[in-house]
Amino acid sequence: MTDAVLLGLLGCGTVGGAVLRLLEEHAEEIAGRAGWRPSVFRVGVQDPARERDVPADPDVFTTDLGSIVADPQVEIVVELMGGVEPARALLHEALRNGKHVVTANKELLATHGAELFEHAAEAGVQIAFEAAVGGGIPLVRPIRESLAGEQVSRVMGIVNGTTNFILTRMTEDAMTFADALSEAQALGYAERDPTDDVEGHDAAAKCAILATIAFDSNVTAADVFREGITGVTKEDIAFADRLGHVVKLLAVAELEDGQVAARVHPTMIPRAHPLAAVREAFNAVFVEGDHVGELMFYGRGAGGDPTATAVVGDIVHVARELGATHVPLPPAVERRRGIRAMDRMEGQYYLCLHVADRPGVLAQVAGVFGDNLVSIKSVWQEGTGREALLVLITHRANEGAMQATVAGLRGLDAVTEVRSMMRVEGEGE
Amino acid sequence: MTDAVLLGLLGCGTVGGAVLRLLEEHAEEIAGRAGWRPSVFRVGVQDPARERDVPADPDVFTTDLGSIVADPQVEIVVELMGGVEPARALLHEALRNGKHVVTANKELLATHGAELFEHAAEAGVQIAFEAAVGGGIPLVRPIRESLAGEQVSRVMGIVNGTTNFILTRMTEDAMTFADALSEAQALGYAERDPTDDVEGHDAAAKCAILATIAFDSNVTAADVFREGITGVTKEDIAFADRLGHVVKLLAVAELEDGQVAARVHPTMIPRAHPLAAVREAFNAVFVEGDHVGELMFYGRGAGGDPTATAVVGDIVHVARELGATHVPLPPAVERRRGIRAMDRMEGQYYLCLHVADRPGVLAQVAGVFGDNLVSIKSVWQEGTGREALLVLITHRANEGAMQATVAGLRGLDAVTEVRSMMRVEGEGE
Numbered sequence: 001m002t003d004a005v006l007l008g009l010l011g012c013g014t015v016g017g018a019v020l021r022l023l024e025e026h027a028e029e030i031a032g033r034a035g036w037r038p039s040v041f042r043v044g045v046q047d048p049a050r051e052r053d054v055p056a057d058p059d060v061f062t063t064d065l066g067s068i069v070a071d072p073q074v075e076i077v078v079e080l081m082g083g084v085e086p087a088r089a090l091l092h093e094a095l096r097n098g099k100h101v102v103t104a105n106k107e108l109l110a111t112h113g114a115e116l117f118e119h120a121a122e123a124g125v126q127i128a129f130e131a132a133v134g135g136g137i138p139l140v141r142p143i144r145e146s147l148a149g150e151q152v153s154r155v156m157g158i159v160n161g162t163t164n165f166i167l168t169r170m171t172e173d174a175m176t177f178a179d180a181l182s183e184a185q186a187l188g189y190a191e192r193d194p195t196d197d198v199e200g201h202d203a204a205a206k207c208a209i210l211a212t213i214a215f216d217s218n219v220t221a222a223d224v225f226r227e228g229i230t231g232v233t234k235e236d237i238a239f240a241d242r243l244g245h246v247v248k249l250l251a252v253a254e255l256e257d258g259q260v261a262a263r264v265h266p267t268m269i270p271r272a273h274p275l276a277a278v279r280e281a282f283n284a285v286f287v288e289g290d291h292v293g294e295l296m297f298y299g300r301g302a303g304g305d306p307t308a309t310a311v312v313g314d315i316v317h318v319a320r321e322l323g324a325t326h327v328p329l330p331p332a333v334e335r336r337r338g339i340r341a342m343d344r345m346e347g348q349y350y351l352c353l354h355v356a357d358r359p360g361v362l363a364q365v366a367g368v369f370g371d372n373l374v375s376i377k378s379v380w381q382e383g384t385g386r387e388a389l390l391v392l393i394t395h396r397a398n399e400g401a402m403q404a405t406v407a408g409l410r411g412l413d414a415v416t417e418v419r420s421m422m423r424v425e426g427e428g429e
Numbered sequence: 430m431t432d433a434v435l436l437g438l439l440g441c442g443t444v445g446g447a448v449l450r451l452l453e454e455h456a457e458e459i460a461g462r463a464g465w466r467p468s469v470f471r472v473g474v475q476d477p478a479r480e481r482d483v484p485a486d487p488d489v490f491t492t493d494l495g496s497i498v499a500d501p502q503v504e505i506v507v508e509l510m511g512g513v514e515p516a517r518a519l520l521h522e523a524l525r526n527g528k529h530v531v532t533a534n535k536e537l538l539a540t541h542g543a544e545l546f547e548h549a550a551e552a553g554v555q556i557a558f559e560a561a562v563g564g565g566i567p568l569v570r571p572i573r574e575s576l577a578g579e580q581v582s583r584v585m586g587i588v589n590g591t592t593n594f595i596l597t598r599m600t601e602d603a604m605t606f607a608d609a610l611s612e613a614q615a616l617g618y619a620e621r622d623p624t625d626d627v628e629g630h631d632a633a634a635k636c637a638i639l640a641t642i643a644f645d646s647n648v649t650a651a652d653v654f655r656e657g658i659t660g661v662t663k664e665d666i667a668f669a670d671r672l673g674h675v676v677k678l679l680a681v682a683e684l685e686d687g688q689v690a691a692r693v694h695p696t697m698i699p700r701a702h703p704l705a706a707v708r709e710a711f712n713a714v715f716v717e718g719d720h721v722g723e724l725m726f727y728g729r730g731a732g733g734d735p736t737a738t739a740v741v742g743d744i745v746h747v748a749r750e751l752g753a754t755h756v757p758l759p760p761a762v763e764r765r766r767g768i769r770a771m772d773r774m775e776g777q778y779y780l781c782l783h784v785a786d787r788p789g790v791l792a793q794v795a796g797v798f799g800d801n802l803v804s805i806k807s808v809w810q811e812g813t814g815r816e817a818l819l820v821l822i823t824h825r826a827n828e829g830a831m832q833a834t835v836a837g838l839r840g841l842d843a844v845t846e847v848r849s850m851m852r853v854e855g856e857g858e
Contacts, residue, residue, distance in 0.1 A: 003755065022578035022720065029645060033577040035755030130575065136721040138567075138575035142742075145749070146559065146567035148462040149451035149741030216458060274727055277706040282723075291451065291734035292565040294711075298703060298725035305720035312578030313571075320574070323754030326432065326464030 002031045005319050006041035008074035008099075010065055010090060011081035015104060015131075016043070017054045018308030019078065023315075024055040030312065034319035038076075042068045069094035076318055078311060079103040088112055095119045095127075100322075102314040104131035104307055110205035110221040113212060117330035124327045128314035133159060133206045134283050136306025137299035138313060143287065144213050144331065150289040152214040154254040156425065159206040161281035161301045162190045162197035163229050163249040167266075168279045170237050171246055177232060189281055199228035200264040203251045210285065211253035211262045217337040219253070225263035225342040232266050235352060236420050239380075239391050240268045243350075246276045250425065259340035268350055269426040343400035348377070348424035350393055353409060354416040357388040361414040365390065368408040372401045387416060393424065431460045434748050435470035437503035437528075439494055439519060440510035444533060444560075445472070446483045447737030448507065452744075453484040459741065463748035467505075471497045498523035505747055507740060508532040517541055524548045524556075529751075531743040533560035533736055539634035539650040542641060546759035553756045557743035562588060562635045563712050565735025566728035567742060572716065573642050573760065579718040581643040583683040585854065588635040590710035590730045591619045591626035592658050592678040596695075597708045599666050600675055606661060618710055628657035629678065629693040636680035639714065640691045644684055646766040653680075654692035654771040661695050664781060665849050668809075668820050669697045672779075675705045679854065688769035697779055698855040772829035777806070777853035779822055782838065783845040786817040790843040794819065797837040801830045816845060822853065 009016055023030065023038055031037040040056055048061035062068065069077055069090050077094040079101065081087045087108050091101055092115075101120065103109070109116070109132050120127040130140045134157070143152065158164050162184055169180035181198065184190035196202050204224040211219035229249050240247050245268040253262045269276050274296050278284040283301025288294055300306040321327075355361050362381065369376055375395040382389045394402070402421070409415050438445055452459065452467055460466040469485055477490035491497065498506055498519050506523040508530065510516045516537050520530055521544075530549065532538070538545070538561050549556040559569045563586070572581065587593050591613055598609035610627065613619035625631050633653040640648035658678050669676050674697040682691045698705050703725050707713040712730025717723055729735040750756075784790050791810065798805055804824040811818045823831070831850070838844050 018720070026578045026580070030577050032645075032758040033574055035753065035757035137724060138571035141575065142567035142571060145462055145745050146570065146742030147738060148459050148745040149455045150738050151455065216461075272706070272708070274706055277701070277703055279701070284725075289738070291447070292738040293729040293732075293735055294727075295566060296713075296725070296727035298723075298727065300722040300724075303722075306722055309576060309579050309718070309721040313575030316574050316577040320757050321750055321753055323752065324464065324750055325752030328464035328749050329461040
C-alpha cells in the first residue's frame with residue numbers, strides 16, 4: 001500500500017468538488033503516477049453543514065481555514081477560493097509552515113505572485129499553479145520545465161473562453177457583439193456583469209503569468225496593455241474575412257531587445273494560423289522558441305472538471321518531488337527584464353475609417369500616414385455616394401507613430417470617424 | 430552554486446550535439462528549474478577523434494559505451510543512439526546500476542518498452558522518454574502526469590511529419606503522391622528509402638507508446654493496425670475536399686469496452702477539426718478525456734533542435750525528482766487491457782469505385798451494402814458515358830462488415846475497381 005500524503009483544501013465550490021471526485025475515482029492511477037496516495041484531510045468552507053455531492057467524510061469540513069494551513073499533518077495546501085484576500089494571507093501562512101501549495105488563483109498570482117514565489121523559495125517548498133492559466137490545458141509546467149532549455153521568444157494565446165465564444169458567434173453567424181454577448185450569457189459562458197472578460201482583465205492576468213514563466217522575469221497584470229472586445233464591429237469581422245483573417249482576443253507576451261512586451265487586444269490573424277482554428281469557448285496558447293520552433297497547447301480553458309484535472313495534475317507533480325534532494329526554484333520573483341512600453345511596439349495595423357466620398361480624400365488620408373512614416377500595404381474604398389468606407393492595412397509600423405496617425409486622421413475634415421484600429425499578427429510583411 | 434548532477438550520453442549525432450549546446454547555453458535557467466546543474470561527464474561515440482561543433486571537453490568522449498552505464502559517478506544516462514541493439518542492452522545495464530534513463534528511442538520503447546519499464550520499477554529509478562513521440566512537443570509527461578486524474582478515452586495524432594508534409598502538398602498543390610514524395614526527399618523531409626514513414630511504421634511505433642501511456646496498459650508496435658499513405662490518390666483528396674474534409678495519416682488509440690484499439694491509417698477528418706489545421710511537417714496529438722474534454726498538443730515532431738529541447742526537459746524533470754522519498758511508477762508493464770481486433774472497430778467509411786456507367790449498377794452496389802448491414806449516408810456518381818466514378822460515405826459501420834462489403838463489391842461484374850477505402854473520423858453521424 002502506497003503511503004498517504006495529506007491534503008488541505010481551501011474552498012469547495014465547483015472546482016473543489018470536482019477535485020474530490022477525481023481523487024476518489026482515479027485513486028489507483030494517481031497513486032501509481034505520484035508515488036503517494038493523496039488523501040484529503042481537511043476542507044475549509046464557509047458552511048460545513050451545506051449539502052455537497054462530494055466523496056468526503058463530513059468530519060473533514062471546517063470553517064477554520066487558518067487551522068488547515070497550520071496543521072502539522074497537512075503537507076500540501078490546495079487553494080481554490082479565488083480572489084486576493086484572504087487567500088494571500090492563508091497561503092503565506094501555509095508557506096511559513098513549510099507546506100507545498102497548489103493554487104488555481106490567477107488574480108492572486110498576477111498581482112502578488114512574486115511575493116508568494118519568493119516566500120516559497122525561502123521556505124524550500126513548491127508552488128504549483130497549472131490551473132491558473134488555460135484551465136485543464138497542461139501548459140504552465142511544460143513551459144517552465146519541459147522548455148527549460150529553451151529561449152522562448154513569444155507567447156500568443158487565446159486565454160479567455162467567453163470572448164472567444166463571442167467572437168466565434170460574430171464570425172460564423174454574423175452576429176453583433178451585443179447579440180453574441182447575450183447568447184454567451186444565456187448559455188452560461190458569460191457572467192451577468194461581463195466586464196472582467198470582455199474588457200480583457202481576465203486575459204491580462206493570465207498574460208502576466210505567462211510572461212513571468214516564459215521570460216523568467218516578474219510581470220504583473222498592471223504591466224499588461226489591455227484593450228477589450230466591446231469595440232469590435234461586424235464590419236471589422238467582415239473585412240478580416242475578406243483579408244483571409246479572423247479576429248481573436250489575443251494575449252501576447254514577447255521578448256524585444258531584452259525587454260518584455262505584454263498586451264491583450266483584439267487581433268486579426270490569418271485563417272491558416274493554428275490559433276485561427278480555435279473556436280467557441282476553447283483556449284490555446286501558441287509558443288515560439290529558438291530551438292523548439294512553434295508549439296501550441298489547446299483545450300478547455302475553464303469549467304470545473306477541466307480545471308480540477310489541472311489541480312490534480314499539480315498535486316501529482318508536487319507529490320512526485322516530495323523529499324527531493326534539491327528544491328527547484330519557483331518562477332522569477334525579480335524584474336530581471338524591463339517592461340517595454342506599448343508605444344514602442346512594432347506591428348501591422350488595420351484601420352477602418354468613414355470618410356467623405358469626394359475627390360482628393362484618399363490623398364489627404366495617405367498624406368497623414370506619410371507624415372508619420374507609416375507605410376500603407378493595401379487599401380479598399382467602398383463609396384456610397386455621400387460617404388465612403390476606407391479600410392487600410394499598414395506595413396510594420398511603430399505603435400506610437402500609428403497613434404499619431406490616428407490623431408492626425410481625426411483632425412481631417414474629410415474623416416467623419418475613425419471606426420476602428422486593430423493590430424494584425426501572425427503573418428510576414 | 431548549485432550542485433552538479435553528472436550525465437552520460439550514449440550517442441552524439443544531430444540530437445546529441447544539440448543537447449550539449451542547449452545545456453551550455455541555458456545552464457543558468459536549467460539549474461534554477463531543475464534544482465541541479467546538469468553536467469556532461471561522458472559521451473559515448475564511435476569515433477572520438479571526429480571534428481564536432483559541440484561545447485564539450487574532448488576528454489569526455491569515449492568509444493567504451495559500457496563504461497558510461499557502469500560509471501558510479503554518472504547519475505543519468507541519456508540514450509540518443511536509436512535502434513534496438515545495443516541500446517537495449519546498455520539501458521538494462523544502466524538500470525541495473527541504479528541510473529535514471531532519458532531516451533528518445535521510439536523503436537526500442539515500442540518493441541521492448543515493457544521490459545525496460547519493469548526493470549526501472551525494480552531498480553527504483555526513472556525512465557523518461559518525452560522525445561520518443563512528437564519530437565519537441567511536451568505531451569508524454571502531460572498525458573502521464575498532468576492528466577493522472579483523468580480517464581483518457583481517445584488519442585488521435587499526426588505523429589509523422591514526412592507523411593503530413595506529403596499529404597499537405599497533395600492537398601494544397603494537387604500533387605500526386607509520387608511528386609509530393611520527391612519534393613519531400615529533395616527538401617530532406619523524407620529518406621531515400623521512405624518505407625518507414627510512408628508505410629506507417631514510424632507512426633505505429635509512436636501509436637503504441639501513446640496507447641501505453643494513455644491507457645496504462647502495455648501496447649507494442651505489433652498490436653497496431655497499420656496502413657500507409659502510398660495508396661492515397663489525388664481523387665481521394667479531391668473528394669475529401671468536396672466533403673469539407675482533409676486527408677491525414679492518423680495514429681488513433683482508443684478505449685472500447687475496456688479494450689485498447691490502436692491503428693494507423695489515412696483518415697478523412699472535417700476541415701473544422703483542430704487536427705485539419707496541422708500542415709506541412711508539423712505534428713499534433715489530440716486527446717479526449719472524460720473530465721478535461723478535448724486537448725491538443727501541436728509542434729515540430731522531429732529535427733535535432735526540437736528533439737533536444739524535449740531531452741533537456743526530461744533531464745530537468747528527472748533531476749527535480751532526484752532523492753524523492755517515493756519513486757513514482759513507470760508506465761504500465763502489463764497488458765491490463767486486451768487489444769481490440771481491427772475487424773471489431775466501428776467507424777464511418779469513404780469508398781471510391783469505378784463502375785460501368787449503365788442502368789441498374791447503383792442498385793447492385795447498394796444491394797451489397799444492404800446485405801452486409803452497412804448503411805449508406807451519401808453517394809455521388811460521375812458518369813463518363815462508358816465508366817462512372819462512384820463515391821460513397823457510410824454511416825457508422827463495423828470494420829468487418831465493411832471488409833465483407835468491399836469483397837462483395839469486387840465480386841460484381843459492374844464494378845471495375847474498388848479504387849480506395851478510407852476511414853472517416855472526427856464528426857458526428
